Amino acid sequence: QVPLKPGRSLMDWIRLTKSGKDLTGLKGRLMEVTEDELAKHNKKEDCWICIRGFVYNVTPYMEYHPGGEDELMKAAGTDGTDLFDQVHRWVNYESMLKECLVGRMSVKPVAAPKEISTLSEEKKQLNGMLPEKKAQAASAKDLIPSYDWFQTDSLITIVIYTKQKGMNAELVIADCQDKRLRGEIIMDDHSYLVEVDLDHPVQEDVAVNIAEKVGKVEITLKKKDNIHWKMLGQPLESHNTFKKCTDRGLFYRKCKLVSKTEVTHDTKLFCLMLPKSTHLHVPKGRHVYLKQIIAGTEIVKPYTPVLPFLPLNFKEPSHHEGARIYLMIKIYSCGLFTQALDHLQIGDYISVSNPEGNFKKTQIQTSEDVFLLAAGTGFTPMVKLLDFALAEVSSLRTLKLIFFNKTEDDILWRNQLEELALKDERFEVQFVLSQPTKNWLGKQGKISSSLLSEFVKRSKKDSKVLICICGPTPFTEQGVQYLRDLGYSQEEIHAFTA
Ligand code: FAD
Ligand code: NAD
Numbered sequence: 455q456v457p458l459k460p461g462r463s464l465m466d467w468i469r470l471t472k473s474g475k476d477l478t479g480l481k482g483r484l485m486e487v488t489e490d491e492l493a494k495h496n497k498k499e500d501c502w503i504c505i506r507g508f509v510y511n512v513t514p515y516m517e518y519h520p521g522g523e524d525e526l527m528k529a530a531g532t533d534g535t536d537l538f539d540q541v542h543r544w545v546n547y548e549s550m551l552k553e554c555l556v557g558r559m560s561v562k563p564v565a566a567p568k569e570i571s572t573l574s575e576e577k578k579q580l581n582g583m584l585p586e587k588k589a590q591a592a593s594a595k596d597l598i599p600s601y602d603w604f605q606t607d608s609l610i611t612i613v614i615y616t617k618q619k620g621m622n623a624e625l626v627i628a629d630c631q632d633k634r635l636r637g638e639i640i641m642d643d644h645s646y647l648v649e650v651d652l653d654h655p656v657q658e659d660v661a662v663n664i665a666e667k668v669g670k671v672e673i674t675l676k677k678k679d680n681i682h683w684k685m686l687g688q689p690l691e692s693h694n695t696f697k698k699c700t701d702r703g704l705f706y707r708k709c710k711l712v713s714k715t716e717v718t719h720d721t722k723l724f725c726l727m728l729p730k731s732t733h734l735h736v737p738k739g740r741h742v743y744l745k746q747i748i749a750g751t752e753i754v755k756p757y758t759p760v761l762p763f764l765p766l767n768f769k770e771p772s773h774h775e776g777a778r779i780y781l782m783i784k785i786y787s788c789g790l791f792t793q794a795l796d797h798l799q800i801g802d803y804i805s806v807s808n809p810e811g812n813f814k815k816t817q818i819q820t821s822e823d824v825f826l827l828a829a830g831t832g833f834t835p836m837v838k839l840l841d842f843a844l845a846e847v848s849s850l851r852t853l854k855l856i857f858f859n860k861t862e863d864d865i866l867w868r869n870q871l872e873e874l875a876l877k878d879e880r881f882e883v884q885f886v887l888s889q890p891t892k893n894w895l896g897k898q899g900k901i902s903s904s905l906l907s908e909f910v911k912r913s914k915k916d917s918k919v920l921i922c923i924c925g926p927t928p929f930t931e932q933g934v935q936y937l938r939d940l941g942y943s944q945e946e947i948h949a950f951t952a
Contacts, residue, residue, distance in 0.1 A: 455927065456522035464790050467518040468749045471553040478511045478556050485557040492559070496531030498523060502556060503534045505547055510554040533559075542952065544704055544743050544810070549752035598696045599639060599646040603686045608677055610656065612648060612686070614639055616669040623664060627808055628673050628733040629707050630660050634690065636705065637673050638808070646696045652687040654679065662733040673733075704754075706745055706805040707732050709779065711798050719863055721784045721831065724795070725762070726806060728777055736779065738838035739813025739922075739950070744781075745805040748794050755791045756810075756952060757781045758834035764870040765841055766877050779806065782866065784831045813922075817948055818843055822851045822917040825910050827901070827933055829858040829925025833866050835950050839922060844878060851913045854882045858901060858925065860889040884909055901929055903936045910937070924950035 471477065487502070487509045495502035501513045503526070516523045521541065529537050538547070599616045616639050627638045633655055637648040657676040664671050677683075692702065709726040717723050728734055736742055741758040760782045785792045798804060813835070818824060824843050826836040836855060843853050859865050862885075871883045886897040886905065899905065912919055921942060923933045930949050937947050 455520050458520065459517060462517045463788075464518070464520075464753070465749070467515065467550070468751045470514070470518075471550075472750065475514075477514045477553045480511075480556060484555065486560040487557050488560050492533075493531045498527060498530075501527065501530045503529045504532065504559055505535050505538050507559050508548075509556040509559060510547075510551045511556050512551065512554055515551065515554060539700060543700065544754050544756065544807070546745070546752040546754050599641070601648050601694070605677075605683055607680045610652075610675045610677060610683065610686070612637060612673045612675075614646065614648060614671040614673070616641065616646070616671060618669045619667060621664050621666050621669045621671060623662065623733075624735045624737040626662050626664065626671050626673075626733060627705075628660050628662055629705070629729075630656060630658075630675060630731040631707065631729075633687075635673070635675070635687070636690075637671075638702075638705075639671060640699065643699055644696055645699050645702060647692050647694070647702070648673075649690040649693040650687040651690055653683050653685050654681065659730040660733055704743060704807040704810075706743075706807050707734075708803040709806045711800055711802050711804060712778070713800065714798075717782055717866055720786075721782060721866060722796070723760075723762070724781045724783055726779045726781065726804065728779065728806075734779075734808070736809045737811075737813075738815055738842050739835050739948075740809040740811035741835075742779070742809055743807035744791075744795070745807070746791065746794050748790060753791055753794075754807075757783060758950075760834050760837040761841060764837065764867060764874055765845070766874055782831065782834050782837075811950075813948060813950070815842065818847060818920050820849050820918060821847060821920040822849050823913050823919045824850065824853045825919070825921040826853070826855045827858070827906075827910075827921065827923040827925075828855065829901070829929045830860075830864065831866070832923075832925030832929070832950070833857060835924050836922065840874075840881070844881060849918070850880060851917065852882070853880050854884065854909065856884045856886060856905075856909050858886045858888065858929065861887060861891070862894060901933050901936065903939060906933070906936050907940055910940070910942075919946050920948065921946055922948045922950065927951070 476482070487504070492502055492504055492509060495511070498516060499513060501511070501516065502509050503512050512526055516526060519526045525541070597617060599614055601612055601614045603610065603612045605611070612635070614637065618641055625640045627640070629636045633652045635648065635650050635652055639646040655678040657678055659676065661674040662671065663674065707729055709728055711724060712727045713725040715723045736759045741756045743754045743756050745752055745754045759779050762780050783792060783795060785796045818839065821843070826839060828836045840853065840855065843850050855871065857865065857871070865885055868885070875881050875883050884897060886899060887894055888900050890898050897905070910921060919942065921937055923930050930951060934947055934949050
């Protein structure tokens with residue numbers, strides 16, 4: 455992010471888009487844009503960018519872009535889809551830039567997302583059984599999941615054969631809304647999708663059963679009427695496809711706000727209840743996107759689910775039910791999204807996306823020394839990591855949280871952290887304040903090389919270390935640099951970023 459001039463906030467942009475001003479300079483006309491035409495608009499004072507086949511005149515948006523004008527100019531006069539996806543695939547540009555729409559590209563500039571399989575012929579019959587000759591020719595597709603379905607008087611069960619061991623509840627995301635079933639299986643950076651407009655209505659609840667060893671996933675729905683179904687339903691656009699996760703759009707479901715409790719003077723714990731028709735467990739280290747319509751524009755921001763509290767007993771792995779998502783969110787007095795969030799009433803609904811992020815639990819599973827460097831709400835991804843490391847990482851010797859805040863009042867879950875440190879001798883917490891009062895006897899300052907060399911140390915020579923870092927971007931960037939200078943390798947450091 456770069457500092458924006460006064461009067462150039464997101465809210466100011468929304469106001470401008472609603473002012474009726476002609477932002478494209480085309481007086482409301484839409485045009486077909488050729489590549490040559492697009493290329494001509496490559497200057498700050500005349501800048502067009504193509505995203506997913508649509509061309510926007512982003513000239514008026516320049517001063518409002520949180521990433522700065524130079525970032526936007528990288529795509530000037532070209533197809534910026536890849537660049538956009540790398541930086542913020544989740545930003546709802548269609549809504550934010552709708553008044554800047556110039557038109558469509560006359561020749562589609564981007565290749566369709568790479569699909570390994572669409573099995574399009576099969577879409578027509580939808581009973582999941584491959585014709586014999588197709589099955590013989592399927593060797594190249596052997597690793598791609600397939601599905602089948604069956605029914606009893608009252609149930610419909612969709613069986614997905616992932617052909618992969620180690621399936622678990624976090625890798626299955628199922629939603630059933632208004633007769634539309636969407637079942638996604640995450641397999642590394644790809645996902646397999648069953649997406650069907652069901653033949654008949656079903657009841658609200660969805661059950662997911664996983665046979666981990668054989669990689670079989672069953673999604674069971676309850677029929678509303680006990681009649682015999684002739685088919686599962688009509689395939690939807692992405693039905694039976696196996697694609698890179700990043701080539702799929704974000705899917706949202708509406709969740710109910712069931713409680714909102716104070717954590718500190720400006721931070722609250724929001725508890726959202728997933729619909730009964732959703733199966734979703736957000737993996738540790740991953741975030742979700744919340745979507746709200748603010749002043750008529752869809753705005754999306756990422757948040758990292760935490761636990762309702764820090765468990766203190768790690769004898770048994772904790773089984774947190776998947777029906778609720780807890781988010782610890784700092785409400786900024788001038789924050790566009792968090793102000794709107796804070797105004798939600800208990801019982802209101804908000805859209806929550808599928809999880810995203812690149813942390814893999816294998817990174818921590820065999821670690822001996824784990825260091826968590828958190829600043830402010832950068833504490834949020836550390837919550838589940840703390841729990842997981844203490845409960846399930848048998849190799850763990852030391853776990854240290856170094857928690858940077860401005861003042862004592864800003865420290866999130868301070869009592870719980872101190873209690874945990876007393877209870878579990880593997881865990882230690884160090885608070886560092888950048889704006890302490892005179893009474894503060896603890897560590898002061900910001901992240902620095904000397905502070906890191908004092909606190910981040912291997913418990914024995916060659917011990918397996920993981921250092922996770924999360925906070926404001928400059929904090930994370932400086933931290934990573936100091937750690938690299940101190941000799942920690944890239945594999946030993948995980949930085950949480952957007
Ligand atoms: P904004 O309107 O963005 O403003 C926030 C503050 O910054 C305000 O004080 C504003 O005046 C100032 N500001 C904004 N833009 C600029 C600018 N360009 N120049 C100068 N000042 C500016 N937050 C949490 O609380 N909990 C989480 O669990 C969490 N998880 C996250 C996970 C990820 C992967 C990422 C990337 C961020 C996460 N965040 C989290 C931050 C969150 O996404 C929002 O950025 C945050 O809630 C602020 O949103 P806002 O719209 O209310 O504030
Ligand atoms: P804050 O402003 O209260 O600052 C907390 C501490 O961060 C400060 O005490 C200081 O030690 C450090 N810090 C702040 N600015 C710094 C700078 N420029 N250089 C070095 N150190 C600095 O923090 P906050 O308002 O709670 O913000 C938390 C940040 O963490 C947000 O930017 C949020 O987007 C980010 N976050 C990211 C993720 C993620 O990427 N996965 C998750 C959660 C939060």
